[in-house]
Amino acid sequence: MDLSIYHLLNGRLYRTFQTAEAHFYDAFDTKVSVDERAEIEFESQSDAGTFLIFRRRTGTRPKEPPDAKATAKRSCAAWRWNPAQFRFVTEPTANARTLCASQSLTRSRLQ
Amino acid sequence: MVTPKPVVKPEPARCVSADPLRICQLLLSTSTPDRLRGHGLLGKQLDRDMGSPEVLYRSVNLDADDESESILVISDGRTSAAYVFDRQSGAWWIVGEFGYSWHWHAEQAERFITLKPLVSDGMDILVRVQEGGTNV
Numbered sequence: 001m002d003l004s005i006y007h008l009l010n011g012r013l014y015r016t017f018q019t020a021e022a023h024f025y026d027a028f029d030t031k032v033s034v035d036e037r038a039e040i041e042f043e044s045q046s047d048a049g050t051f052l053i054f055r056r057r058t059g060t061r062p063k064e065p066p067d068a069k070a071t072a073k074r075s076c077a078a079w080r081w082n083p084a085q086f087r088f089v090t091e092p093t094a095n096a097r098t099l100c101a102s103q104s105l106t107r108s109r110l111q
Numbered sequence: 112m113v114t115p116k117p118v119v120k121p122e123p124a125r126c127v128s129a130d131p132l133r134i135c136q137l138l139l140s141t142s143t144p145d146r147l148r149g150h151g152l153l154g155k156q157l158d159r160d161m162g163s164p165e166v167l168y169r170s171v172n173l174d175a176d177d178e179s180e181s182i183l184v185i186s187d188g189r190t191s192a193a194y195v196f197d198r199q200s201g202a203w204w205i206v207g208e209f210g211y212s213w214h215w216h217a218e219q220a221e222r223f224i225t226l227k228p229l230v231s232d233g234m235d236i237l238v239r240v241q242e243g244g245t246n247v
Contacts, residue, residue, distance in 0.1 A: 014119055
């Protein structure tokens with residue numbers, strides 16, 4: 001499932017963010033199936049800006065042998081609203097780590 | 112205050128010859144010619160009547176000015192389409208249109224278009240669609 005965010009400016013609609021929220025890949029010519037799910041959180045900090053925090057879980061299951069165990073990886077990234085570019089841009093890794101590690105009461109899930 | 116200079120191109124826009132509420136009324140009409148006219152105003156030339164669709168009309172302020180914009184979401188049980196309208200210089204424009212039909216599902220269709228106040232000035236439009244691949 002793809003998620004796009006749009007905002008209106010001066011009578012025109014601009015895409016400000018795009019990502020895959022859920023993705024399942026199981027092509028016949030691959031040795032694994034991949035199941036990716038993401039949770040996106042939104043946080044607006046009056047001093048530091050507006051962020052999207054993107055938590056992704058990627059599950060991978062080998063097709064052989066039939067009882068092969070699935071493995072899962074988790075990752076997190078952040079985007080910051082850039083008012084000049086009028087879109088969300090990738091936040092540098094260091095601050096993204098801080099945002100990913102923190103739990104804020106003002107944060108909400110993007111549903 | 113930063114003056115935005117978007118780095119991405121805007122969505123295509125086109126003028127429409129009726130206001131969104133009138134189009135909504137035509138689509139919900141019991142008259143087949145009216146419904147076909149409603150679809151035609153949205154740029155869809157149907158060769159036969161598909162029956163009465165489910166139509167959601169929303170008037171909402173999406174940007175910094177005081178005037179409200181409108182959103183029409185139309186579902187026929189197999190596909191959904193959404194149109195974003197903005198009034199400029201006395202005329203209505205469709206400034207964004209989105210479709211959801213690949214692996215259409217009623218429950219998912221309810222999340223096809225959502226509105227959230229994310230950044231300043233108005234509301235953001237969240238669009239969720241299935242893009243090819245396998246069914247998730």
